[in-house]
Amino acid sequence: MKVGLFIPCYVDQFYPQVAIATLQLLEKLGLDVDYPLNQTCCGQPMANSGFEKYAKGCDALFTKNFAQYDYIVSPSGSCVLHVKEHLHDDKNPAEAKHIQSRIYELCEFLTDILQIKDLDARFPHKVGFHISCHGQRGLHLSQMSELVAEDFSKPGYLLNMVKDLELIPLNRKDECCGFGGTFCVSEEAVSVKMGKDRVQDHLQHQAEYITGGDMSCLMHLEGILRRQKSPVKVVHIAEILNGSYA
Amino acid sequence: MTSREKILNQVRQNKPVAIPLPQNITFATVTEPERLPAFVKSFTSAGGVVSIVPDFTTIGQELQVLFDQPERVMNTIPAVGYGLAPTDAIAQGHILANLEVAVVTGSLGVAENGAIWVSVENIPTRVLPFICEHLVLVLPQSKIVGTMHEAYAILPKSFPDYGVFIAGPSRTADIEQSLVIGAHGPKRAHVFILENE
Amino acid sequence: MHNEHIIPTDHATAAEVFLQDEERANWHDKALWFIREKRDVATKQIPDWELLRETASQIKQNVLGNLDNYLEQFEQNALQNGIKVHWAADAAEHNQIVLNIIQQHGIQKLVKSKSMLTEECHLNDYLLENGIDVIDTDLGERVVQLAKEPPSHIVLPCIHKRKEEVGELFHIHLGTEKGASDPAYLTEAARQHLREKFLTSDLAITGVNFAIAETGGFVVCTNEGNADMGAHLAKVHIACMGIEKIIPKAENLGVFLRLLARSATGQPITTYSSHFHRPAKGQEMHLVLVDNGRSVQLGRKDFYNSLKCIRCGACINTCPVYRRSGGHSYHYAISGPIGAILAPNMDMRKNADLPFASTLCGSCTNVCPVKIDIHNQLYKWRQVLGEEGYVPATKKQSMKAMGSLLANPTLYRIAGKSGRTMMRLLPGLANNKAMNPWAKQRDMPAPPKESFRDWYLKNKKQHD
Numbered sequence: 077m078k079v080g081l082f083i084p085c086y087v088d089q090f091y092p093q094v095a096i097a098t099l100q101l102l103e104k105l106g107l108d109v110d111y112p113l114n115q116t117c118c119g120q121p122m123a124n125s126g127f128e129k130y131a132k133g134c135d136a137l138f139t140k141n142f143a144q145y146d147y148i149v150s151p152s153g154s155c156v157l158h159v160k161e162h163l164h165d166d167k168n169p170a171e172a173k174h175i176q177s178r179i180y181e182l183c184e185f186l187t188d189i190l191q192i193k194d195l196d197a198r199f200p201h202k203v204g205f206h207i208s209c210h211g212q213r214g215l216h217l218s219q220m221s222e223l224v225a226e227d228f229s230k231p232g233y234l235l236n237m238v239k240d241l242e243l244i245p246l247n248r249k250d251e252c253c254g255f256g257g258t259f260c261v262s263e264e265a266v267s268v269k270m271g272k273d274r275v276q277d278h279l280q281h282q283a284e285y286i287t288g289g290d291m292s293c294l295m296h297l298e299g300i301l302r303r304q305k306s307p308v309k310v311v312h313i314a315e316i317l318n319g320s321y322a
Numbered sequence: 323m324t325s326r327e328k329i330l331n332q333v334r335q336n337k338p339v340a341i342p343l344p345q346n347i348t349f350a351t352v353t354e355p356e357r358l359p360a361f362v363k364s365f366t367s368a369g370g371v372v373s374i375v376p377d378f379t380t381i382g383q384e385l386q387v388l389f390d391q392p393e394r395v396m397n398t399i400p401a402v403g404y405g406l407a408p409t410d411a412i413a414q415g416h417i418l419a420n421l422e423v424a425v426v427t428g429s430l431g432v433a434e435n436g437a438i439w440v441s442v443e444n445i446p447t448r449v450l451p452f453i454c455e456h457l458v459l460v461l462p463q464s465k466i467v468g469t470m471h472e473a474y475a476i477l478p479k480s481f482p483d484y485g486v487f488i489a490g491p492s493r494t495a496d497i498e499q500s501l502v503i504g505a506h507g508p509k510r511a512h513v514f515i516l517e518n519e
Numbered sequence: 520m521h522n523e524h525i526i527p528t529d530h531a532t533a534a535e536v537f538l539q540d541e542e543r544a545n546w547h548d549k550a551l552w553f554i555r556e557k558r559d560v561a562t563k564q565i566p567d568w569e570l571l572r573e574t575a576s577q578i579k580q581n582v583l584g585n586l587d588n589y590l591e592q593f594e595q596n597a598l599q600n601g602i603k604v605h606w607a608a609d610a611a612e613h614n615q616i617v618l619n620i621i622q623q624h625g626i627q628k629l630v631k632s633k634s635m636l637t638e639e640c641h642l643n644d645y646l647l648e649n650g651i652d653v654i655d656t657d658l659g660e661r662v663v664q665l666a667k668e669p670p671s672h673i674v675l676p677c678i679h680k681r682k683e684e685v686g687e688l689f690h691i692h693l694g695t696e697k698g699a700s701d702p703a704y705l706t707e708a709a710r711q712h713l714r715e716k717f718l719t720s721d722l723a724i725t726g727v728n729f730a731i732a733e734t735g736g737f738v739v740c741t742n743e744g745n746a747d748m749g750a751h752l753a754k755v756h757i758a759c760m761g762i763e764k765i766i767p768k769a770e771n772l773g774v775f776l777r778l779l780a781r782s783a784t785g786q787p788i789t790t791y792s793s794h795f796h797r798p799a800k801g802q803e804m805h806l807v808l809v810d811n812g813r814s815v816q817l818g819r820k821d822f823y824n825s826l827k828c829i830r831c832g833a834c835i836n837t838c839p840v841y842r843r844s845g846g847h848s849y850h851y852a853i854s855g856p857i858g859a860i861l862a863p864n865m866d867m868r869k870n871a872d873l874p875f876a877s878t879l880c881g882s883c884t885n886v887c888p889v890k891i892d893i894h895n896q897l898y899k900w901r902q903v904l905g906e907e908g909y910v911p912a913t914k915k916q917s918m919k920a921m922g923s924l925l926a927n928p929t930l931y932r933i934a935g936k937s938g939r940t941m942m943r944l945l946p947g948l949a950n951n952k953a954m955n956p957w958a959k960q961r962d963m964p965a966p967p968k969e970s971f972r973d974w975y976l977k978n979k980k981q982h983d
Contacts, residue, residue: 085925088971089935090964095971099979111975114928122925124879124898126905127918133926213881213894221559222837222885224568248552252839256878262914263876264956265535269544269843270878271961299961326606329762329810333587336818340584343767344577349567364787413801415752416718434565434777435787448799449751452744452791470788471773481734481769483797487776489788492744496659496675498682499550500702505658506710506717507744507791 079109080145082179084155084291085117091291097318098151098182104318105190109149112141120158124257128162135165135172143171147189148179151314153211153289154257156181161214181215182314183289187230192237197319200240204283205231205313206274206297208290209252217289221250231289231313238316244281251277255296271300279308286310351468352433358515361466364436368490369503370511374463378402381425381460381514388512389423389456397425398445399460408446415449424454428461428488428513430476434469437487438513439477448484452492457508459488462516530876534844543681548842550678555836557785558886565777575774576890579827582765583817589732589765590808596735597806600797605807610640613809617642617724617757618649620805624755626722628652630713632739632746633660634726635673635830636759636809638852642724653724654716656745658709665692671846673853674783674832679845713745723749727760727806728829729775733768736796737806740779740789747793756798757805762813763826775829778888782831816864821899825860827889834883834893840876849873856883860896863904871909874900935970 079102083095102109118138119131138159142148150156159179165172186192207229211217218229235243254260254270261267275297278286286301286308288294294310301308315321323331352360362372375381378401385404389395395405396418402425412418426445428438438459440451451457467473477485492507503509538544562568582589594604607613613636621629629646631637631653643653643664655664659676663669665688670676677685686700695708725746730737737758739746750756766775780786798804817823835841835855846854851862851870856877862870874897883893904910924930957963969977 083971085931085935090967092967092969092971092974096974099975111972111979113972113976116928116931117925119922119925122918122922124901125914125918126875126901126903126910127915127922128902129905130918130922133922137926137928209878209880209882213885220882220885222882224562224565250882252878252880252882254839254878256880258914259875259878261956263531263534263840264959265531265538266840266843266876267878268960269538269541270839273548273843295964296961298964299957302962303960324606325608325612325810328608329606329808329814330587330590332810332814333590333762333817336814336823337586338580338584338817338820338823341577341580343581343771344574347570347574349570368786368790411800419714419718432788437788437792442799447751449748452747452751469773470777471770474770474773477769479734479769481736481794481796483799485794485796486747487788487792488790489786489792490790492742492790494658494706494743495784496657496662496677497680497685497702497705499553499675499678500682502703502706504710505706505743505745506656506713506748 077107078146079107080142080148081109081111082115082142082148082150082155083111084150084152086295087152087291090295091312094151094291094312094314097312097314097320098149100320101314101318102149105192110145115141118155118158119162120155121257123158123162128164132164135163136167138163139165139168139171139175142175143168146178147185148175149182149185150179151182151289151312152291153181153208153215153217154292157210157214181211181217181289183231183234184215184217187233195234195237195317197237197317198239199316199321201284202242202244202282203235204244204246204278204281204286205235206253206286206288206293207231207250208288208293211289212250234317235313241316244278244283246277246281248277253293253297255293260296267296268300271296275300279306283308287313287316289313349469349471351472353468357433357466357468358463360433361431361436364434365490365513368436369493370436370490370513372513372515374515374517376517378516384514385425385458395423395425396421396450396454399425399427402460410446412447415447415453418447418450418453421454423456423458424450425458425460426451428459429465430473431461431466432470432473432487433466435489437489439473440486440488441482442484443482451486451488452507454508456510456512457488457491459511459513460516461513528850529872530844530848531872533848533850537845537848538843544843546681547679547845551836551842554784558782558833558836561781561785561787565781571774571778572888572890575778575888576827578766578771578774579889580824582767583763583823583826586762586765586817589767590762593730593732593735593765596733600735601804602735602798603803603805605805607807607809607811609811613640613759613807613811614642614645616807617759618646618651620755620757621646621651621722624722626755628654628720629722629724630654630656630716630720630749630753631724632726632741632749633657633676634724634759635853636726636761637724638670639811640809654713654720656713656716656749657741658706658743661709661713662688669847669852671854672832672835673830679847717748717752720749721753722755722757723753724757724759725750727758727764728779729766729772730760730764731769731772732765734796736794738772739793739795740791742790744791747791750795751799754801755803755805757807758795759807759809762808762810779829779831782833782886782888812865819864822860822864822896824891825857825896827891828857829889831888833886833888837882837886839880839882840878844876849876856893856897857891860893860900863900867904867907867909871904874904932972
């Protein structure tokens with residue numbers, strides 16, 4: 077099994093430790109992981125702004141970078157969903173389709189493909205889990221509170237394997253954090269208010285850390301926490317699962 | 323071209339591919355022994371009052387206790403035997419502006435939501451169950467079905483000129499989501515369920 | 520009456536104003552979340568809930584695919600029932616038809632129960648201009664009418680108003696005690712005030728929740744009983760409906776009435792579900808079928824299923840953006856996510872901001888009782904608006920630049936090395952030198968000493 081590691085642009089630039097944790101975790105699980113050096117972005121910022129056409133270059137590059145892998149894995153539900161739903165490559169449609177059917181967000185890759193049953197990780201803290209909307213409502217990583225359907229959570233299943241980690245409950249377990257891509261600046265006031273409310277829910281339940289599968293949500297929440305001079309930190313789920321958070 | 327033709331032409335031109343109506347779908351129902359308790363729960367949750375009585379006479383006796391003068395009550399069910407009976411259809415509902423109590427036949431009840439079907443055929447004027455201060459409904463227990471699907475299966479295909487499902491007293495929560503019973507219609511809805519009819 | 524308080528502005532700006540009073544915004548958010556939670560409780564009592572949604576969606580799909588036939592069938596049956604049927608191609612014609620009926624009867628004042636269609640057509644303003652006094656009888660609508668505002672929510676028209684504000688309005692207009700704000704007291708005052716209007720109005724306008732092709736009748740749902748009080752006491756009843764409100768058979772009501780109130784307020788059914796089939800003796804019953812852009816929307820393959828909407832408002836209650844920006848920030852008769860996918864069909868230029876007033880979180884789609892893929896349509900509207908030139912040029916330019924940069928790994932790496940370029944690439948940041956909207960209320964992430972790629976080349980690639 078040959079795995080291509082897709083590291084979203086902002087993770088590459090701002091959160092290399094998340095990418096390192098993802099790579100190390102996959103390698104610890106015995107996988108042959110490759111990181112295509114010419115990767116950049118999934119194209120979502122342009123597409124979500126109404127300009128899919130300006131994402132075509134990104135799409136072509138993405139297909140070129142990842143068509144050769146059995147699986148493509150990424151520590152970002154949002155970018156994975158975007159590729160799954162919107163990757164277009166007119167010149168290489170079969171390759172694009174292959175990628176769309178073989179791309180996985182890290183947690184679902186661990187639970188569904190690798191089907192791991194335990195992990196060597198310890199995180200002795202109170203942790204609030206923030207599910208990203210694209211991860212949940214898009215990729216169905218966990219059950220959506222709106223539906224009348226059985227509850228489940230793939231990230232929750234994984235976090236339960238981590239020793240001494242205490243998962244705190246939330247009042248609104250799957251409310252959006254307000255990042256929303258370019259929404260975070262074009263609708264700054266609402267975006268920040270949503271973020272503040274999300275942070276407050278975690279703080280109210282004594283979270284020491286807020287974790288999640290999407291660094292974009294966490295970057296937004298971190299920005300608010302820092303501005304509030306809160307001691308609460310954000311940590312990507314890959315860092316916890318890898319046992320590498322320092 | 324008339325607007326009618328214009329609209330229909332444009333609809334015809336633009337409509338998406340038709341799919342057949344969903345057929346033969348079975349929805350879970352409220353089973354027979356659960357119907358009465360479910361109905362009572364639904365109707366009371368909506369702010370209504372439920373009394374289970376053996377016969378019409380008992381309803382009359384209870385009404386006498388609740389509303390001591392028969393002139394206060396417009397009764398459309400002779401067997402209840404209390405209150406004043408309308409002799410004819412009422413052309414102008416306005417004359418009922420100060421009516422305190424109306425006693426009205428419910429011809430069907432729905433367990434899942436406490437709704438009771440009132441048909442214009444059983445009332446002297448359409449506004450009666452709305453304009454009164456207290457609405458008294460009389461419903462045979464045997465006429466309680468599980469869900470709305472069953473209700474529509476029973477209602478006549480040629481609907482009465484007017485009919486309404488009533489599920490409690492009139493209400494509003496428009497001011498700060500505070501529930502207030504008694505908006506424009508009755509402030510009290512009281513259903514007497516007849517056990518033996 | 521004109522809506523003086525609503526200054527036309529884009530959603531983001533209006534939302535920023537709304538959020539200046541944070542305590543009030545919190546209250547607004549909680550009030551709507553409370554309804555979302557009631558909706559959740561109600562739906563979870565129906566084990567078949569998801570099957571009901573799917574069935575409703577399919578029925579509506581069938582309706583839209585046969586809409587012309589159902590409209591004709593409905594018209595024929597309604598005429599046979601003695602209902603006078605009118606067709607209006609647009610809002611202006613609808614208003615004209617209504618005014619004509621009013622004038623034919625020499626009527627000066629009328630009562631109206633809730634109808635989002637008449638809001639969409641701005642009927643009240645039109646009638647007022649023509650000297651007709653319209654009294655909205657839904658409590659929430661009466662409140663916003665007295666405040667000279669449009670409804671901020673399709674089901675809860677004055678959800679943005681605090682009880683003290685309602686108290687003040689009622690003090691001025693209905694003579695309630697100064698400072699009184701108890702909802703029960705205010706509701707009783709409105710009851711007495713409107714009771715007099717019901718008893719003295721010869722004409723009543725209502726909306727329509729469902730019109731049944733097979734029987735030629737229509738159903739109106741209320742909790743207050745105001746539609747019935749108005750219609751039954753008036754000599755003339757005019758019901759106004761969008762052409763998409765048709766359903767094939769009465770039995771379909773079983774599906775829709777189970778979904779509607781549970782989705783809207785968490786009630787198992789509205790207090791009143793009134794089935795009008797024939798006018799009462801001595802009464803006249805009119806029904807106005809209104810297109811107003813619907814037949815155009817029907818032809819948009821990505822958007823036509825927005826016409827499945829039954830106006831329950833569930834998507835509005837669950838929308839985290841709506842809850843924190845208020846209904847008026849949407850500057851369209853129908854606010855929230857559903858409004859944001861309906862409004863561009865009416866006027867792309869005016870409503871180009873609305874599909875962007877969303878994080879695309881998808882909660883709207885999940886609560887929708889007829890399974891409209893609202894968040895996907897928001898995304899698709901953005902593409903249409905981008906293509907048609909309704910997205911601001913600055914945004915377009917920055918996206919074009921960003922797209923080229925990200926398509927080129929070398930340029931991307933050079934840009935990345937030059938500091939926080941990635942953040943600067945976000946639209947608004949690059950073009951707004953005066954202020955960085957990210958950093959206004961948020962800290963920027965601290966730049967690490969190296970990118971992952973650099974780390975990878977140093978630590979991994981050499982071992983390969």
